[in-house]
Amino acid sequence: MSDVYDPAAIEPKWQEQWEADGLYRAKVDWERPKYYALTMLPYPSGDLHIGHWFAMTPSDARARFMRMRGYNVLFPMGFDAFGLPAENAAIQRNIHPKTWTYANIERMRRQLRSMGAMFDWQREAVSCDPAYYQWTEWFFSRFFEHDLAYRGEGLVNWSETLQTVLANEQVIDGKDERTGQPVIQKMMEQWFFRITRYADELLDFTPIDWPDPVRLMQTNWIGRSEGARVVFTSESGDPIEVFTTRPDTLWGATFMVLAPEHDLVDKVTGDEQRAAVDAYRAQAARATEIERLSETREKTGVFTGGYAINPVNGARIPIWIADYVLSTYGTGAIMAVPAHDQRDFDFARQYGLDIVPVIQPEGEPLDGATMAAAYVGPGVMVNSALFDGTPVTAAKGFANPSIGAVADWLAERGCGAKSINYRLRDWLISRQRYWGAPIPAVFAADGAIEMVPDAQLPVLLPDDVEFRPTGQSPLRYHDGFLNTTDADGRPARRETDTMDTFMCSSWYQYRYLSPTYDRGPFDPQEAAYWLPVDVYTGGQEHATMHLLYTRFFTKVMRDLGLFDEAARIMSEHGRDPAGQFDEPMTGLRNQGQILGAERKGDVILAYGRREGNKLTAARVEVIEPGTMPPGLRDDVVVGEIMRRTENVMQVDVGGELFTVEVAPNAVISVPAIEGDNTVNQLRHHLDVQRMSKSKGNVVNPDELVAQFGADTVRAYLMFFAKWDQGGPWNYEGIKGPQRLLQDVWEIGQAQYTPGEDAAASRALRRKTHQVIRKVTQDMEAFSFNTAVAAIMELRNAILAAQREGGVDRAAWNEAVESLLLLLAPVSPHITEELWARRGLPYSIHEQLWPQWDDDVAREEQISLIVQVNGKTRDRIEVAADLTDDELRAVALSSDKLSRWLDGKPPRQVIVVRGKLVNIVV
RNA sequence: GCCGAAGUGGCGGAACAGGCAGACGCGCACGACUCAAAAUCGUGUUCCCUCGGGAGUGUGGGUUCGAUUCCCACCUUCGGCACCA
DSSP states (O other), X not given: OOSSOOHXXXXXXXXXXXXXXXXXXXXXXXXSXXXXXXXXXXXXXSSOOHHHHHHHHHHHHHHHHHHHTTOEEEOOOXXXXXXXXXXXXXXHHOOOHHHHHHHHHHHHHHXXXXXXXXXXXXXXXXXXXXXXXXXXXHHHHHHHHTTOEEEEEEEEEEETTTTEEEOGGGEETTEETXXXXXXXXXXXXXXXXXXXXXXXXXXXXXXOBOOHHHHHHHHHHHOEEEEEEEEEEETTSOEEEEEESOGGGGGGOOEEEEOTTOTTHHHHOOGGGHHHHHHHHHHHHHOOHHHHXXXXXXXXXXXXXXXXXXXXXXXXXXXXXXXXSOTTSTTSEEEEOTTTOHHHHHHHHHHTOOOOOOEEOSSSOOOTTTOSSOOOSOEEEOSSGGGTTOEEOSOOGGGSHHHHHHHHHHHHHTSEEEEEEESOOOEEOEEOOSSSOBOOEEEETTSOEEEOOGGGOOOOOOSOOOOOTTOOOGGGGOHHHHEEEOTTSOEEEEXXXXXXXXXXXXXXXXXXXXXXXXXXXXXHHHHHHHOSBSEEEEEGGGTTHHHHHHHHHHHHHHHTTXXXXXXXXXXXXTOOOTTTTSOSBSBEEEEOEEEOSOOOOOEEEEEEEEETTEEEEEEEEEEOTTSSOOEEOSSEEEEEEEEEOSSEEEEESSSSEEEEEEEEEEEEEOTTSOSSBOHHHHHHHHHHHHHHHHHOTTSOHHHHHHHHOHHXXXXXXXXXXXXXXXXXXOSGGGHHHHHHHHHHHHHHHOOOOOOOOHHHHHHHHHHHHHHHHHHHHHHHTTOHHHHHHHHHHHHHHHHHHHHHOOOOHHHHHHHHHHHHHHHTTTSHHHHHHHHHHTTOOSOGGGSOOOOOOHHHHSOSEEEEEEEEXXXXXXXXXXXXXXXXXXXXXXXXXXXXXXXXXXXXXXXXEEEETTTEEEEEO
């Protein structure tokens, strides 16, 4: 065997050995404690990038660490394989989504194996595999049966040009990213899941150890607010229900506002206002994201001509429509109290509507005619009939006496009720796409909806499909798929929408338990042992959607009794199932994002014809950043490209965004590409740049592995940044871990000649035990960078001991073997190789984690800090076990002290055991 | 605008139940080895300085014998939400 450290030789060798021995097969064993470590499954986009490594390597090291500590660890991997990019590849490059996806999966499997992770590949699950999506469909049917799935109206991004629905990520600045054509908001009938039914339970995080920021984001996302529903009546006699968090301001309601899409708008609109109302509604439907985001946007609306009666005082108030009232929140209608709500106040001032204060703060009285802003603070109720004088506090919801009292009173009188509203909306799961799990629904000729019987699942996605450039789902014109029969054998139409891919990833942690099981989504025997997931690792970008959906899914599964059998088995083995199936993952840790090496964005120089805030460019050059100042002149624009669609770019011209549209025949100059350039080349160039800027794709893990070996790459990823923060990739730093492994390679095989220096042996043992303690605590706490730093300290101590000699055989072996064991989770191959070369039993990954002894780790000497008025003036080496009085005496005897004390007696002496003495004069 | 996280050497980052600021690593400088370079090894590396010291953890205050750590105000960056009635 060669003496040179050659990762290219030893890494594949051990990977094959481990595979052959089934070293990482995780099997149910009730005699041992279980640990289910889960890391977010990747989307098979083509190549594993360094971000995947940054997420998965430390997760793997942590799983290995838990395994060495005696747990039976399950650490599975799979692919979230449905989704839009596959379909885009089909349209753009004429590759079938299935072909594209499975080719990518194959490539990524190979890359994942090169990582040397302890994935149990026999538990791999792939969500686009019929054996998987059969159960995704099966879940849909269960949801439908229990009234948790329903058809409702939902807003979609609709392209008039393409006559198709676009996903949010396909829409940039209110335009289709591919064609640059405008996109409108349109109501369509879609499938929803009733996640709102679980809103209250989802707000309860007591059973789980999740990071505060995630809990907070979910809490805000759910957005619970307490208030009342109040029924107003239109003059035509129709009830108009509103939700308000401030029922105590009912007497101050001077007008009502309906969302433009509200059902009653047509009915309350008077003939003379109809034209204005219709025009406003049409304009609201066109409102694009860019308009809604505009900060200077003023409130707009129109009067309907109709009036409503306020149920508490019989006041006749005008009904308006305005797009600041959202059809999707509350009842889509509000009572407007301009005196005490800033939005209503702005609207009232804009259109000259009445402002009547009904809460009086202490001090100067409010006057509706002269108020400059709505008053939202505490006070007492006024102009509110029997409630006059009721105190109003700053508390929200029923905890505020005025809100509670009025809400109760409304309920008694029958014109309202206490109500709790949520910002959270039901989960829209329909996607007008091909590459997703089919929804197993059939529409009978009479319009009735049926589920495909379980025995006939899965509804298979047809392979023989034709992709049209419009992006329309091929299922919509695939006759074989479309035409089916209902339960009575009559012709019926199949649902052509497929499911949101979040549906697939909401239950994959259960499929991993038994990916080939065919009598249910998972095997209860496996579930009883492994569930719940003990630690889930992944990016914080999934804080709300995915993590909320999977919690919801688990709660539904529990309520449908899908865990009952697993709970029974769990009890049989003496483990209490109470609460084990309320949450999918009891622990959660987020890693940060790793970015490409930092670089400036592209700056363009565009000449053309300017019309208002848009320039139609006849000539575009990509220029070196910094060569020309950003700015805007008559026919010239210089600035960094911030966003782009097909041929429309948003350019930063010095703090402001300006639109540049590239004319079809424009002259393009991209210095990085030789010869005459076309719009397509410009687009391609910008795409590549943008990707490398935001996703770090410039860093290719395969090349790094080829150059340094997976062990070094793993160690560097764990060392180079804080795991929960990430940061820009830096090539230089990898030399640190590279040298570490080189040193370990030599230390592990060193022919050591032992000595008999007891003090040196004791010192090396002390360091060894200190490092074991530090690495154990850091791995426990996901502080991977400091764990690797501690391992480097042990390496330094061993090298120093080797240089100086004298350490006895036992201390040397303890240090070297501890070094290998501590490094094993980080760099599994080199440690396995050295462990074997030292003649120790296979496998290092089946050894127990080293234990430290606090007595051995204890320092004998400390450097006592002597301070005068908090400033360090001297350091004295003393024994670590001196008493306070002894420390004080040692400090006061310091001869360096006299020049600082200046003859004055100390006023106070503070002794901190084992650390310092501070003398106050 | 609201909510959250974070600001420490040239760089990544240590240290926060208040107690030596800068662990560990990168880079850099000098030295050794070499004809030379790379690699390797050794020494040094917060800044200023009149070599006594002085200043220093985003800024300004405060509490304390003592503050990177606690409190108040502000600035910057990054994430989330964004007319939520």
